[in-house]
Amino acid sequence: xxVSPRYLNGxxxxxxxxxxxxxxxxxxxxxxxxxxxxxxxxxxxxxxxWVFVDHPSYHRPGNLYGDSHGAFxxxxxxxxxxxxxxxxxxxxxxxxxxxxxxxxxxxxNDWHASLVPVLLASKYRPFGIYKDARSILVIHNLAHxxxxxxxxxxxxxxxxxxxxxLEWVFPTWARTHALDTGEAVNILKGAIxxxxxxxxxxxxxxxxITTVEGGYGLNELLSSRRIxxxxxxxxxxxxxxxxxxxxxxxxxxxxxxxxxxxxCKTALQQELGLPIRPECPLIGFIGRLDYQKGIDLIxxxxxxxxxxxxxxxxxxSGDPLYEDWMRAAEKTYRDKFRGWVGFNVPISHRITAGxxxxxxxxGFEPCGLNQLYAMRYGTVPVVHATxxxxxxxxxxxxxxxxxxxxxxxxxxxxxxxESMLEALRTAIxxxxxxxxxxxxxxxRGMQRDFTWETAAIHYEQxxxxxxxxPPYIT
Numbered sequence: 001x002x003v004s005p006r007y008l009n010g011x012x013x014x015x016x017x018x019x020x021x022x023x024x025x026x027x028x029x030x031x032x033x034x035x036x037x038x039x040x041x042x043x044x045x046x047x048x049x050w051v052f053v054d055h056p057s058y059h060r061p062g063n064l065y066g067d068s069h070g071a072f073x074x075x076x077x078x079x080x081x082x083x084x085x086x087x088x089x090x091x092x093x094x095x096x097x098x099x100x101x102x103x104x105x106x107x108x109n110d111w112h113a114s115l116v117p118v119l120l121a122s123k124y125r126p127f128g129i130y131k132d133a134r135s136i137l138v139i140h141n142l143a144h145x146x147x148x149x150x151x152x153x154x155x156x157x158x159x160x161x162x163x164x165x166l167e168w169v170f171p172t173w174a175r176t177h178a179l180d181t182g183e184a185v186n187i188l189k190g191a192i193x194x195x196x197x198x199x200x201x202x203x204x205x206x207x208x209i210t211t212v213e214g215g216y217g218l219n220e221l222l223s224s225r226r227i228x229x230x231x232x233x234x235x236x237x238x239x240x241x242x243x244x245x246x247x248x249x250x251x252x253x254x255x256x257x258x259x260x261x262x263x264c265k266t267a268l269q270q271e272l273g274l275p276i277r278p279e280c281p282l283i284g285f286i287g288r289l290d291y292q293k294g295i296d297l298i299x300x301x302x303x304x305x306x307x308x309x310x311x312x313x314x315x316x317s318g319d320p321l322y323e324d325w326m327r328a329a330e331k332t333y334r335d336k337f338r339g340w341v342g343f344n345v346p347i348s349h350r351i352t353a354g355x356x357x358x359x360x361x362x363g364f365e366p367c368g369l370n371q372l373y374a375m376r377y378g379t380v381p382v383v384h385a386t387x388x389x390x391x392x393x394x395x396x397x398x399x400x401x402x403x404x405x406x407x408x409x410x411x412x413x414x415x416x417x418e419s420m421l422e423a424l425r426t427a428i429x430x431x432x433x434x435x436x437x438x439x440x441x442x443x444r445g446m447q448r449d450f451t452w453e454t455a456a457i458h459y460e461q462x463x464x465x466x467x468x469x470p471p472y473i474t
Contacts, residue, residue, distance in 0.1 A: 003086040003106055003113040005064050005079060027092060029084035031157035032077060038085045040093055049095040053085045075112075076148050076187075080156055083115035087124065103132040105463060110139065111146030114191030115156060121194040122162045125471065134466040137195035139188075141366055142209050142216050143292075146187035153185045166190040192221055196472045197228045197462055201367035202388030206231030214364060228472075230462055233388055234367045235452030236376070241349075243377045243446075248349035253378070255446040258439065261353070261378050268354030272338045274311055281431045282311045283424070284355035284379070286348050286370050287362075289318030289326075294361030294384060299325055300417045301424075306333045310428060315340045315351055352377045357427055361412075361420050365389045371409070375445030380431075380438070381409035382423050392450070396430070396441060405437055408445040 028035040039054035057078045066072050086108075090100035108116045117135035124130040153163055166189060170182035192198060200206040208214035210223045222229060240246075243261075244254045250267045253260030262278060269276045283305075287293045298314075299322075305312065312333075314326055326339025340347060352358070358374035360383040367388035371381040375393075383389040389411065396407035412423035431438050 002109070003083070003116050004109040005082060005112040025093065027085075027088055029081065029088065029157065031080050031084055032155040036081055036084075038081055040085070040089060042093060042095060044096055051089050051093065051095070053082055055081055057081070076146065076152060077155070079112040079146070079187075080115060083113060083119060084157060086113065086116055087119050087130075091129075102130050105466065106133065106135040108135060108137055108191060108195070110141065111144055111188035111191070114146060114187045115158075116191070117194040117196070118158060118162065118165060118187075118190040121471075122159050122165075123157070131471065134196045134471065135191075135194070136197045136199060136462065136466055137191045138199045138201070139205075139209065139366075140201055142188075142214070142218065145189065145216065145218070147184050148187075150183040150185055156185075165193045186218075189218060189221065192218060192225065194472065196469065197230070197466045198222070198225060199459075199462060200229070200231045202233050202391045203231035204389075204391045205364075205366040205387040208364070208387055228465075231391075232455055232458045232462070233391055233450070234369065234372075235455040236369060236372045236450050238376070238451050241352075241373050241376055243353055246349055246353065248346040249353045255378070255443045258378060258442065261442075264350070264353040265356070268313075268350050269311070271350065272313060274313075274338060275335050277311070279432075280309055280311055281357060281428050282313065282355045283357045283359055284312075284351045285314045285316070285359050286351055287316050287360070289316045289322035291319075292363050292365075294363055294415070294420075295319070295322045297361045297415070297417050297420055298359070301421050302329055302333075302337070304421060305424065306336050308425075308428065311336050311338075313338045313340070313351055313355065315343065315348055317342050352379055355379050356431055357382055357424070359420075359424065360384065360389060361415070362386060362389065363415060368392070372450045375408055375448055376450070378442035378446050380427060380441050380445065382420075382427050383409065383411055384415050384420070385411040385413040386415075392448075398434075398437065405440055406444070408441060408448065 026037055026039045028037050041052050041054060043050045057074060061067060065075060072078065086106070090104050093099060106116050108114060114137065117137060120130050120133060120135055147168055153166065166185040166187060168184040168186035168189060170184060175182045200209060206229055210219050210226060212219055215222060244252050246252065249264055251260035251263040265282055266276055266278065285298065289295055317323060323341045326341055329337050330339045352373050356379065358370060358379050358381045360368060360371055360381060362368065362384055365387040371383055371389055371393055374381050381393050383393050393409040393411055394407040395411045396405065396409060398405045400406040410423040410427050412419045
């Protein structure tokens with residue numbers, strides 16, 4: 001059973017499901033000083049039981065986690081309800097005509113679902129329920145941990161003796177005032193302590209979170225559980241992201257016939273109002289405009305990069321500082337730079353298809369998807385060697401393979417403007433002066449297998465490992 005906030009009622013990414021059904025059953029769950037009533041509604045589709053949780057707190061404008069004013073103040077409450085409901089659903093709902101029962105596996109995603117393994121260990125197993133169940137925590141981004149004041153522990157519906165599993169103390173420098181004791185509860189920590197196995201979304205990130213630099217205070221705890229910690233790269237939807245049939249691009253192409261790629265570039269330049277110059281390397285960036293994504297490096301590098309014969313297009317939204325900078329850069333470099341503030345799915349497909357190079361200078365990137373889309377579309381990635389970017393982009397080596405070369409892009413390290421510019425200039429030089437080498441780079445990327453079918457095989461292996469060992473309790 002996959003437990004994720006992505007499927008909360010009214011906010012699912014799949015609008016065919018969210019809010020489309022009458023509530024099948026209502027139950028009361030003990031949390032937040034009393035009982036809260038939640039509703040379930042269920043749909044069986046494509047061989048999968050979809051269960052949505054209904055509660056008034058899920059019906060509001062905004063996204064899953066907040067709105068234009070920031071994160072919702074009651075997120076701990078909302079996700080606590082989700083976790084309690086997830087634990088009850090296999091016991092009470094006739095999914096596919098029968099209840100799943102106690103022998104099941106919970107795949108919980110990030111802190112929002114992290115109370116599930118804690119509830120299994122503290123509320124159910126001591127009473128002989130879910131003794132054969134297993135839980136696997138999937139960490140997509142360790143920076144978000146669900147930390148709240150220590151006083152909120154009483155609201156979680158956990159036995160008081162389990163406070164230590166979630167106990168968290170901020171270092172002195174991070175406290176708000178002299179009388180602040182720094183005491184808090186950390187929901188993600190509770191899952192790391194109690195889950196049977198732990199996954200991240202790439203092998204590189206599985207290692208990074210055990211380091212001081214990437215562990216966000218949980219590195220020692222994660223290191224102590226290294227034996228059950230694995231990384232599996234996310235898959236991509238190869239039906240939606242397919243240059244031979246993509247409905248969002250004007251010209252189709254494949255690894256066997258790249259002619260449509262150049263036509264997509266011309267169409268993109270025309271759409272963006274850039275000079276139509278097939279020989280000029282077109283560099284793209286798609287992503288959130290925040291510090292993590294390396295926007296500062298791009299800002300600092302643009303004046304030097306614009307001195308070269310290149311074009312650059314950025315698509316994204318986020319920090320108003322970066323949005324304003326994009327608008328200003330477009331005015332300064334009218335024939336070379338375009339900044340699309342906001343997010344638009346069709347244009348993201350057209351940028352991916354029309355650009356020659358995709359730049360991803362992320363400070364950290366647990367997995368990353370844009371580099372996978374780019375390679376599938378024959379767009380060569382230049383990325384910071386971190387997390388999933390390092391795992392998925394093979395650094396170009398022109399001397400391998402008896403001189404025919406190997407690799408799918410360029411990785412750079414350390415995370416500096418100079419290092420990034422060096423990698424970009426090497427890519428630009430290769431594009432201009434070594435056409436056959438560039439085409440080989442494109443084709444190798446397009447032929448890589450990043451499907452969910454491949455990722456699923458690795459997940460199934462971890463499921464088997466989880467069921468071999470007895471439930472983990474400490």
